[in-house]
Amino acid sequence: MTVDAVQVWLADALVPDTALPAMFTLLDDDERRRHAAIVHSIDRRRFVVAHAVTRRIVGAALDAPAHELRWAHNANGKPSLTGAYTGVEVNLSHSGDLVMVAVSGRRPVGVDLQRVMPTLDCAAMARRFYPPAEAHLVTGDGGHERFAALWARKESLVKAAGARLTRGLATPVAGPAPVVVEHDGPFRIEDLDAPDGFRAAVALAGDAPFTVTQHVCEAA
Template sequence: MDEVHVWLVRSPLPALVLARLAGLLDERERARAGALDPVRRRRFVAAHGAARLLVGARVGVAPQLVRWTFGPHGKPEVDGVRVSLSHSGDLAAVALTPARAVGVDVQRHTPGLDTLAMSARYFPADEARHVAGSEQRAAAFATLWARKEACVKATGGRLTQGLALPVSAGPVVRGMYHVVDVPVPDGFAGAVALRGPEPIRVTTAWWSVTE
């Protein structure tokens, strides 16, 4: 059974830790971070710096020497490991696995979001009814959205291509993905998916700067 390791990263981090992580970023990442407002910049540095430390440790290179390649829609790849990264609000997730293409997603429950209209517009009818009938609509909506986005990220596609995926019936999605919910803090939803229907084992841990 294929194993997936998911690390959760919570912002904000201490200034000294952020400075260390910022020093690991490459030129492309620094440019992206520099274009963000201060809050989003700190979140970006935390997520991408942690990803470099985790990937570097897995493939046996210094984190600042990790060299990403990117798919047509920005999916990051590196020789020696399959990787996916997601961040939403103050929470980020990094997923690593040795063989099959992987996608991870975290979604913050968005206050004021019209989940009824969104699910009716984008989700299959039975999933839209599920959201409408839930006592916790924001959570139900975010859970389905995270599962869909995890599947899309596993193949490096666009989210618009995956919103119609039926992800509520079970872990196997159209024989193409195996998706599992990730335990995340209240106010968030999380999911990880591997390409292919075979079962997966997921372990989740909180990342610390000692990783």
């Protein structure tokens, strides 16, 4: 049996100002409209870098011009390639100044990168959104790290499923990785290596094993 492979890239969104105009030219009309609606300049900058990096990675995977890629979105906002260039499943996450992109050859994929936030009342958040057993896991020392790790798993699941986050937060995902969970069908979730202060996970549709190769790329 052929084991599916997932490629995951990590990039730093802190690029020189001189790199931004060329990155902006890669965006399509929909991305430019979304960019224009963002209030804060730092968030607009991160948006440009995240979407330009995604386009370059996917363009290289498909041997396609990055600026010609087109995306369609389902009712919950999950993007998928459409138009002349398709053939891979893609997902993007960004947190702070970091961007993470996952590419799967055929299975729907979700990736999530979460910053560990020591000032967050994670116990209260977990009681509100997580199943009781998982809420208990985030109490005490190390609770903020466990909260972020569980959230990354849940959000990667939701993004792979193209579903709504509120329902995914209630889905149990704790346990040694990889975990297989049901969310209108099986999904397999793996933890990813992430920089200090972050946690990350990737999920694929189906319960079959997959391999993950992680890369660091230059955004500019």
